[in-house]
Amino acid sequence: MNWKFYKPLRNKLKDNRDFFINKLLDEKRKKININYKDIKRILFMRIDGKIGDYIISSFIFKELKKNNPNIIIDIVSDTSIKKLLETNKNIDNVYVYKRKNTFQMLKMIKKLKKNKYDVLVDLTEHMKYKEFWFVKSMKAEVNIGYDKEDFNIFNIKIEKNNNKMIENYKEILKKLGITDFNSKYEVPISLEYEKEIEKYFEDKKLGSNVIAINFFGYSKGRKINKENILKILELLRKKEYKTIILDSPRDRKILEEIMSEIQDKNIFYKKTESIMEAISIIKRCDLIISPDTSIVHIAEGLDKKIIAFYDEEKVEKWGINRTKNNILIEYNEDINELDYEKELGKYL
Structure with a gap:
């Protein structure tokens, strides 16, 4: 079916x-x-x-x-x-x-x-x-x-x-009667993972101007396939960006295959135990690219530059605000139908 x-x-x-x-x-x-x-x-x-x-x-x-x-x-x-x-x-x-x-x-x-x-x-x-x-x-x-x-x-x-x-x-x-309030997101930070990720960045000599990229949303229609992942990484490699691929435990097999194939000194992949570890990575990066709303909203709460992929039906209700730092790339139902060289390339 x-x-x-x-x-x-x-x-x-x-x-x-x-x-x-x-x-x-x-x-x-x-x-x-x-x-x-x-x-x-x-x-x-x-x-x-x-x-x-x-x-x-x-x-x-x-x-x-x-x-x-x-x-x-x-x-x-x-x-x-x-x-x-x-x-x-x-x-x-x-x-x-x-x-x-x-x-x-x-x-x-x-x-x-x-x-x-x-x-x-x-x-x-x-x-x-x-x-x-x-x-x-x-x-x-x-x-x-x-x-x-x-x-x-x-x-x-x-x-x-x-x-x-x-x-x-x-x-x-x-x-509830509260009319004067600050609606900025409260993104929690774990001291345990802060120390670990700080050491990771130092060991890898990552410094500044680092991109964090996530390739997978929760549903099948929001998961970028291997072919398109390689296209995106090639775009980043041409620009010589230092890039950290954010972990997705359910999709590790694909990520491990990709890392064994590309072997690029500027592309890193770290397996993570929880979302708290990912937050500490995002905190240290300058640009976040993702089709997953959890990663996008965490990045928004940490005031990061964002390129987010959104199903056009979800943008109105769940999309982040469009600003000079927030770029929304829309797709219709299947994220793998996007032309990444065209749609993403113009923002990198």
Whole structure:
């Protein structure tokens, strides 16, 4: 079956299933206005484990703590971003479980119910039925959600719209009565990896004017293939840029093949253990090239020059702002249909 047509159909069927089950689980909550000063404990749901989305929303935790130092901020998430969350000094407690493991989810529900949250915030688009059950089980007085206008259990709602997602995250603070805030991303830095990457840069004599490049997004349509990777690297080699290829554990076989083939003194590849290590690399580079939104938003939060590849359908909502330092190259569904020599070459 053609993946191009199968995947949207599969996702649509799953969305319809989740919507139907959620409607069955739904329950009425009274409409209520709540002020940040009155919140003792708040729970944020980030169970999708999306790094880029978390980076965009990271300013919320800082602003809540600044305005209400006594508030307890908890976050429940997938295990994949545990280290990232634990470095955020504004989050009091990080709770993680494997999102596909129902038994772990039920254990987590039992544990968190005891915290008696005043407010629960769901920051994701759509909602799977397991996550809906999670919300219902918490029995928070106030449930805040984006794209949840069809469900009564959310008594403070931000309707689905075409605004950039950060605008919806800002709206959450406004709903809680905080109108004066700084929405700059909070990109966490790990002291452990800082030392390691500092030594790596010194050992490789990388210095300044270094490019960090990532070739892989999460989905198949955002992964640059080997043929195009070699074309991109050839462009960089002609310019004699020092380039670090960012690691992708699921795609290491291709990266290792490429490194064995090119053997260029100006191109480096370092296997990394976590996103925290990648952040320390990005921090030391001058230009970041990537089709992956997590890498792009981290680079944006660190005020780096960026060349980002975006599916044209995602640009309006999830794209970074176009500035003299932020270049967006758009493609239609398949990133490998781009002419990289033409589209990327003119910016290098």
